[in-house]
Amino acid sequence: MSKNTITLIIDGTKVTVEEGTSILDAAKKVDIEIPTLCHHEDLCVAGNCRVCVVEEKGKNNLTASCAAPATEGMDILTSSPKVRRARKDIMALLVSEHNTQCTTCYRNTNCELQTLASDYNVDNDIYLSVLKNNTTIDKSSWSIEKDDSKCIRCQRCVRTCAEIQHVNALAVTHKGHEMKISTFMDFPMNEIVCTNCGQCIIHCPTAALTERRYYDDIWEAIDDPTKHVVVNTAPSVRVALGEMFDYEPGKIVTGKMVTALKKMGFDSVLDTDFSADLTIIEEANELLVRLKKAFVDKEEVALPMITSCSPGWVKFIEHMYPEHLGHLSTCKSPQQMFGSMVKTYYAEKKGIDPKDIVCVAGMPCAAKKYEANRPEMRDSGFQDIDAGLTTRELGHMIKQAGIKFQELPEENFDKIMGESSGAAVVFGATGGVMEAALRTAYAVITGRPVPFDNLNITPVRGMESIKEITIKFEDCVPEYSFLEGIEAKFGIAHGLTNARAIMDQIVEGKSPYVFIEIMACPGGCIGGGGQPIPTTDEIRKKRIEAIYAEDMGKPIRMSHENPEIKEIYESFLKVPLGEKSHHLLHTKYRKRKRY
Amino acid sequence: MVGTKELIKNLSVKHGIERKSLLPILQDIVEKENFLSNDSMIEVARILDISAAEVYGTASFFSFLDTEARGKYKIRVCKSITCDMKGKNETIKCIENILKIKVGETSKGGRFSLLETNCLGWCHKGPVMLVNDEVYTELTPEKIRETLSEYIREEK
Numbered sequence: 075m076s077k078n079t080i081t082l083i084i085d086g087t088k089v090t091v092e093e094g095t096s097i098l099d100a101a102k103k104v105d106i107e108i109p110t111l112c113h114h115e116d117l118c119v120a121g122n123c124r125v126c127v128v129e130e131k132g133k134n135n136l137t138a139s140c141a142a143p144a145t146e147g148m149d150i151l152t153s154s155p156k157v158r159r160a161r162k163d164i165m166a167l168l169v170s171e172h173n174t175q176c177t178t179c180y181r182n183t184n185c186e187l188q189t190l191a192s193d194y195n196v197d198n199d200i201y202l203s204v205l206k207n208n209t210t211i212d213k214s215s216w217s218i219e220k221d222d223s224k225c226i227r228c229q230r231c232v233r234t235c236a237e238i239q240h241v242n243a244l245a246v247t248h249k250g251h252e253m254k255i256s257t258f259m260d261f262p263m264n265e266i267v268c269t270n271c272g273q274c275i276i277h278c279p280t281a282a283l284t285e286r287r288y289y290d291d292i293w294e295a296i297d298d299p300t301k302h303v304v305v306n307t308a309p310s311v312r313v314a315l316g317e318m319f320d321y322e323p324g325k326i327v328t329g330k331m332v333t334a335l336k337k338m339g340f341d342s343v344l345d346t347d348f349s350a351d352l353t354i355i356e357e358a359n360e361l362l363v364r365l366k367k368a369f370v371d372k373e374e375v376a377l378p379m380i381t382s383c384s385p386g387w388v389k390f391i392e393h394m395y396p397e398h399l400g401h402l403s404t405c406k407s408p409q410q411m412f413g414s415m416v417k418t419y420y421a422e423k424k425g426i427d428p429k430d431i432v433c434v435a436g437m438p439c440a441a442k443k444y445e446a447n448r449p450e451m452r453d454s455g456f457q458d459i460d461a462g463l464t465t466r467e468l469g470h471m472i473k474q475a476g477i478k479f480q481e482l483p484e485e486n487f488d489k490i491m492g493e494s495s496g497a498a499v500v501f502g503a504t505g506g507v508m509e510a511a512l513r514t515a516y517a518v519i520t521g522r523p524v525p526f527d528n529l530n531i532t533p534v535r536g537m538e539s540i541k542e543i544t545i546k547f548e549d550c551v552p553e554y555s556f557l558e559g560i561e562a563k564f565g566i567a568h569g570l571t572n573a574r575a576i577m578d579q580i581v582e583g584k585s586p587y588v589f590i591e592i593m594a595c596p597g598g599c600i601g602g603g604g605q606p607i608p609t610t611d612e613i614r615k616k617r618i619e620a621i622y623a624e625d626m627g628k629p630i631r632m633s634h635e636n637p638e639i640k641e642i643y644e645s646f647l648k649v650p651l652g653e654k655s656h657h658l659l660h661t662k663y664r665k666r667k668r669y
Numbered sequence: 670m671v672g673t674k675e676l677i678k679n680l681s682v683k684h685g686i687e688r689k690s691l692l693p694i695l696q697d698i699v700e701k702e703n704f705l706s707n708d709s710m711i712e713v714a715r716i717l718d719i720s721a722a723e724v725y726g727t728a729s730f731f732s733f734l735d736t737e738a739r740g741k742y743k744i745r746v747c748k749s750i751t752c753d754m755k756g757k758n759e760t761i762k763c764i765e766n767i768l769k770i771k772v773g774e775t776s777k778g779g780r781f782s783l784l785e786t787n788c789l790g791w792c793h794k795g796p797v798m799l800v801n802d803e804v805y806t807e808l809t810p811e812k813i814r815e816t817l818s819e820y821i822r823e824e825k
């Protein structure tokens with residue numbers, strides 16, 4: 075046995091673990107569940123809630139098992155009378171200052187505090203309620219709702235925003251019984267550096283942080299006979315929505331989701347993947363134009379170019395690197411391209427007045443809500459996307475409609491902007507936009523498909539924090555002969571902490587890349603802030619597998635071969651980056667302050 | 670604002686730009702500028718490469734790091750349990766009557782601010798108050814009146 079393992083006893087069972095393993099993780103190895111609240115596997119240890127306490131034989135004080143490393147010969151009891159009493163007491167204290175109203179709470183049945191309080195049968199009799207009655211819910215943001223009366227001050231959100239996102243919008247402020255999770259000068263959420271990514275929401279054990287919900291407005295629109303309500307769903311929704319209906323993570327529920335949405339009364343159920351394909355056409359062409367300007371015309375252009383489909387990332391760069399906005403692709407995100415096309419092209423084809431169209435987006439994302447409300451996003455003459463719903467909200471709506479999801483038959487998306495390629499599907503996973511762009515760009519540059527088995531560009535896939543790939547262009551078509559023999563490097567980052575590393579290279583003038591994909595959330599959209607809770611690395615991986623399986627199942631795998639894409643250019647947009655595209659599919663960015 | 674920027678730049682040279690420099694920098698700003706303005710906190714965040722929320726988190730933890738403009742004389746009455754039992758509330762009422770301001774307020778003309786603070790370490794001689802750096806112990810209404818009238822006179 076290697077000398078850096080240690081052996082201890084947990085509830086009478088011998089366990090051997092690597093040195094440095096916490097007692098909590100050691101217990102997991104022998105299937106002993108110790109309750110936790112402030113602990114989250116994505117985050118560093120905080121050790122502040124104490125519900126994970128265990129008893130070490132021979133010691134008087136209880137130990138927080140998430141924070142204490144296992145040591146040789148330890149004899150641990152995870153459920154002694156002393157431990158159970160302490161846990162119940164801690165739970166009761168938490169409840170005594172909690173705004174317990176589970177029946178009306180958005181996290182009802184999906185709340186870690188509620189589950190523990192119920193497991194330990196905490197009645198609220200031991201301690202008098204010390205709930206502060208002067209808290210108000212901050213609903214200033216389009217995306218995030220913050221309700222301090224439901225906060226247990228575990229600081230998972232603070233650690234998420236610092237470690238995963240490097241935004242640090244949230245901090246622990248004040249002290250003692252006034253201590254709370256707050257922002258710079260206690261400013262409302264819409265006035266600060268928050269990117270609306272929603273990662274804090276999916277890491278919050280309670281309903282203290284939730285997405286701002288819009289489904290009542292959507293029901294109202296559906297029930298209004300004068301409105302034509304269109305819904306489009308992003309690729310990562312179909313590989314996660316099943317989790318809301320007791321499917322294992324990684325289940326693909328595309329067909330059932332479409333059926334459910336039709337049953338709910340949407341007039342047309344369409345696919346954001348269509349506009350993901352559209353994004354690829356515009357973005358790949360934009361990249362080629364920038365490369366031509368740099369290589370042939372010797373013009374000053376901002377390279378590397380960086381993707382702009384992740385609204386959390388876009389707001390991040392606007393706050394943190396306002397001097398470098400030129401690197402962002404001017405392409406709108408697929409959601410926003412969808413909206414502007416629905417209220418122009420689709421409206422024209424269907425013969426419906428765009429003012430009567432309500433366009434709803436089903437998204438894995440909290441930031442999409444805010445993006446829909448950016449003042450720039452009205453190029454169709456109307457608000458392009460009327461509302462963004464999270465995967466969770468869609469799940470709630472399906473439940474509200476009394477639909478038995480598992481029993482549903484499978485249907486296909488409707489026509490006109492319902493067709494998509496496998497390239498659009500992979501948008502949902504980190505590396506996906508890069509893969510989709512390369513499939514198309516390589517074909518345009520060389521006239522041949524990318525030289526990877528089955529078009530699967532595997533080096534850009536997976537959970538590694540920053541990925542890169544080098545592609546050599548050979549035997550280029552005459553128009554792109556300026557790229558002949560060039561070895562171009564492409565970079566991919568997910569999670570804003572990794573984005574920062576990429577940006578710092580650019581600031582120092584040391585970026586080796588020509589094109590970079592950045593997604594605000596770990597794992598890409600499949601790990602988005604609007605996805606079902608919990609989201610862990612294991613679950614992210616399963617959703618990613620499902621994305622690639624869905625891609626392989628598509629008859630068309632490259633964006634430029636999507637027949638509906640060909641059709642929209644022929645009959646409406648004419649050419650990529652053309653006048654109509656410029657007006658409807660591209661956008662501008664703004665500098666923001668860093669606090 | 671140029672003054673503040675300059676000041677913070679000098680303080681970052683004096684104290685360094687590590688995370689642990691934050692507190693001494695904030696203390697010196699309060700000493701020079703009376704309180705921490707939003708702009709000064711944002712500038713400190715920029716220089717130390719941390720977030721403004723984090724700076725505010727630290728500032729709000731310490732009652733001496735004011736984030737609002739205060740009067741020339743900051744009167745801080747200890748609110749810890751011992752002083753409370755020895756007559757903190759009467760002390761505050763007495764000061765409020767003399768200065769015509771409530772806790773948290775600043776008198777017209779910006780002379781006096783009345784604040785509460787955590788334990789000052791004078792429990793054996795409570796109730797106590799601080800006027801800027803000066804401690805006054807075993808307060809009685811007479812003693813308070815006497816002390817404050819000296820400050821009021823000095824101003825005139």
Ligand code: SF4
Binds near residue numbers: 179180185187188282
């Ligand atoms: S946050 Fe959890 S415990 Fe609190 S009211 Fe909501 S469901 Fe209940």
Ligand code: SF4
Binds near residue numbers: 225232
């Ligand atoms: S908002 Fe949520 S994650 Fe943050 S401290 Fe409160 S309960 Fe914990």
Ligand code: SF4
Binds near residue numbers: 235
């Ligand atoms: S939404 Fe994202 S950026 Fe905003 S506070 Fe939460 S984790 Fe931080």
Ligand code: FES
Binds near residue numbers: 122124141
């Ligand atoms: S889970 Fe261990 S202290 Fe909170």
